[in-house]
Amino acid sequence: MKLTSKGRYAVTAMLDVALHQNVGPVCLADISERQRISLSYLEQLFSKLRKAKLVNSVRGPGGGYRLAIAAVDISIGAVIIAVNDSVIATQCKGEKPCTPSGRCLTHSLWNDFSKKMQDFLDSVSLGELMANSEVIAISKKQNMVQGLQNDILHTNQLG
Amino acid sequence: MKLTSKGRYAVTAMLDVALHQNVGPVCLADISERQRISLSYLEQLFSKLRKAKLVNSVRGPGGGYRLAIAAVDISIGAVIIAVNDSVIATQCKGEKPCTPSGRCLTHSLWNDFSKKMQDFLDSVSLGELMANSEVIAISKKQNMVQGLQNDILHTNQLG
DNA sequence: TATATACTTGACTAATTTACTCGGGTTTGA
DNA sequence: TCAAACCCGAGTAAATTAGTCAAGTATATA
Ligand code: FES
Ligand code: FES
Numbered sequence: 149m150k151l152t153s154k155g156r157y158a159v160t161a162m163l164d165v166a167l168h169q170n171v172g173p174v175c176l177a178d179i180s181e182r183q184r185i186s187l188s189y190l191e192q193l194f195s196k197l198r199k200a201k202l203v204n205s206v207r208g209p210g211g212g213y214r215l216a217i218a219a220v221d222i223s224i225g226a227v228i229i230a231v232n233d234s235v236i237a238t239q240c241k242g243e244k245p246c247t248p249s250g251r252c253l254t255h256s257l258w259n260d261f262s263k264k265m266q267d268f269l270d271s272v273s274l275g276e277l278m279a280n281s282e283v284i285a286i287s288k289k290q291n292m293v294q295g296l297q298n299d300i301l302h303t304n305q306l307g
Numbered sequence: 308m309k310l311t312s313k314g315r316y317a318v319t320a321m322l323d324v325a326l327h328q329n330v331g332p333v334c335l336a337d338i339s340e341r342q343r344i345s346l347s348y349l350e351q352l353f354s355k356l357r358k359a360k361l362v363n364s365v366r367g368p369g370g371g372y373r374l375a376i377a378a379v380d381i382s383i384g385a386v387i388i389a390v391n392d393s394v395i396a397t398q399c400k401g402e403k404p405c406t407p408s409g410r411c412l413t414h415s416l417w418n419d420f421s422k423k424m425q426d427f428l429d430s431v432s433l434g435e436l437m438a439n440s441e442v443i444a445i446s447k448k449q450n451m452v453q454g455l456q457n458d459i460l461h462t463n464q465l466g
Numbered sequence: 467t468a469t470a471t472a473c474t475t476g477a478c479t480a481a482t483t484t485a486c487t488c489g490g491g492t493t494t495g496a
Numbered sequence: 497t498c499a500a501a502c503c504c505g506a507g508t509a510a511a512t513t514a515g516t517c518a519a520g521t522a523t524a525t526a
Contacts, residue, residue, distance in 0.1 A: 159413055186486060188486065194502085205501090207503085208501060209500040209501060213502090253319050254318055345515060347515065353473085357473095364473060364474090367525095
């Protein structure tokens, strides 16, 4: 299976949208700043998330992204699949068996394993994550940091 | 997490040893032929498996590898960790948090996920795999193919 | 003891995948 | 009209994985 930074970034970014969309569309620049993910990279990820109909975009100034459906209806698994295509751990990936004489010894093992992983990822929703106390605490902290940075920026601009 | 060919090969090879060690040590050349894994690569893998005390080696002609402990006591997880170091899915890998301000929003999610995966992999032993009907069938087939190939080789040598 | 078998080791390279950048768009609110 | 934001695809750099190679050592057996 592949669970890489790409999938992790996507989940983090989606969670950030979920946590901030109550005050309007969330723009990538803000996510980039709060979550320390490159803006260009976010663009790439959200392009896929939008095609997967997990977010809607609002163009123009004041625009950004909103979740396309309720946070409790978006599973982590769906987010990862949107950016990663698949989570299957067999070598043959459901295509032709990986040895000419047929399935390899461990095909069914990896198949079971893939299912378990998928089940877990499908069982956790963005909504649940939002309600997690650690997530709430970290998010608050991030908002404070961002607020401070904006203040400093503002002061500098005035000065 | 990383579940790549390396780990899959290692499990397949260990299973091959488990299935054939009843007639003496299993040499890498045979595993290579049966499982279609490069001999040099197997050497690399078994070097790690030996260091992890999952197999014992017997040098010299007629030598090869044996499981160091009973097949039912060797978990798939142990095999994968032996060749892959870890299966942890967090970005920080238990070291310093991945953002300067502390844990990222999704740290605990990936942590839970890693645990689940590890639990699954630890819950399956080589012994159980050996008893799996599909594995038995595939193994029989592989033995037949190998037998045939050896016959052809032998005939050629005589002729 | 000669020889072939088979493990042992470490360095090296090729291939693949991942992560990320860049340079141009287009849309739209103020 | 301007600037904020999304949109898109090509291209590249970095990292990881997979696999090779060469030069060993140990040992059973003839
Ligand atoms: S993993 Fe499916 S045949 Fe090998
Ligand atoms: S994954 Fe552990 S802090 Fe981000």
